[in-house]
Amino acid sequence: MFDVKLVLENREKVLKNLSARNFKETEAVDKIEEFDSKRKKLLTEFEAAKSLQNSRSKEMPQVMKNGTEEEKAAIKNELKLLSEKIKSFTPELKKVENDLNDLLLSIPNTLAEDTPIGKDESENVVVKKWGEKPVFDFKPLEHFDIAKKGIDLERGAKLCGTRFVVYTGAIAALERALMNYMMDCAVKNGYIEVIPPVIVNRETMTGSGQLPKFESDAYKTSEDLFLIPTAEVSLVNLHRNEVIQSSDLPLNYVSYTPCFRREAGSYGKDTKGIIRLHQFNKVELVKFTLPEKSDRELKKLTENAESILQGLGLHYRVVELCSGDLGFNSMKTFDIEVWLPGQNCFREISSCSNTGDFQARRASVRFKRENGKKTEFTHILNGSGLAIDRCIVAVLENYQQNDGTVIVPEVLRPYMENKEVITL
């Protein structure tokens, strides 16, 4: 969320940022200015009237006790009129405040100073490559052909609909192994393990930035509760409306949860296999940091996510998103893309973002320095560590053998009864 002052003081910069993000409704900036000055004007009048009411009200009991009949009637009448005046302000003031708030909630984050400018994903910047493409002496298959039985999309569709899956046997075991491996890595790297609710209320969804703008992307219950699209939502809101001691920062959390996404607007995209599901599992990392440390912590977070792939021996690259491809909440994002031989392309398996104080403002997550008087907003970062289902795709496609079996990466074997190979 934006600070009104920031918008008004850095008008040109904000507009530049918005256009770099392909954010069209730039008139919002003018409206913010308009609503804010209207709000201040109303507020000043309202508070002046309120102040008068308060002081006159204090005199009221004295007058009622000792005053003449005339004085009594006068003060009563005066206060009655004042009260009515004050009440007449309220709806107008509320409306302006709400309108202003809605606008502020609908504008995407600013860009980091060094975020590359670009119009869409074609202008993202590859910043790192790790490992090598595996070489096959046969034509590598896609994951859904490797594990026809274990990845049961037909039954997933039967139970719920398209883009739902049932895992069975070795694939279900692989899923569990990956989850445990990732969680153990995160805990070793100093993240606190959390099991949060996967259904959350409206405030929570607003705090992390899903609402009000992206309501149609989320599954909603009849009680106005939402299924989380990522554990980021739950973790970011862990400290909503809290003031943290600076000595407790950074706070690093990791969570393994199912994630639910309606994927509205992606019909026809990735319809085969388990690349894009309405329900998938993900290990999510979230950090609360001091503002001056968040840049470094984003690097660490990204490295933590990368280390999972390194452990699995999977070839990947790191891409920095350009302004036009950046998510609503983020000021700087590194995507990790893993190599998929079956599809013959890199696919996003993690997205690590620094949201700066954007989410912290929405959720009011603040901290106090050792001897500081003022509270400040923390910086909040998030990253997948990693998307488990896509990791299954990567393991299957990279470790497939000509005989239809798949080699189990060494780091996963302790989690899979020390099996070296799975037969599907």
Add this chain to the structure above:
RNA sequence: GGAGAGGUGACCGAGAGGCUGAAGGUGCUCGCCUGCUAAGCGAGUGUAGUGCUAAUCCCGCUACCGAGGGUUCGAAUCCCUCCCUCUCCGCCA
């Protein structure tokens, strides 16, 4: 889900229509005092908005006693709705 009791500052806990941003205590901070420590004495100690301002320092004003409405000239105090906590019952993994 049913019955009852509650939700007040960092914490404990008063207040039951105007004198309460909130007694008292604890904690914390800064002074004083004291062989050291403890005790004691004094002062301070929330957040947000807004006005003034070079200022995120002062100072003024406004709001905030779980949340949102209502009654009233005036609400922490009365009424309504919701949320949460505790006790008992029911149900259940």
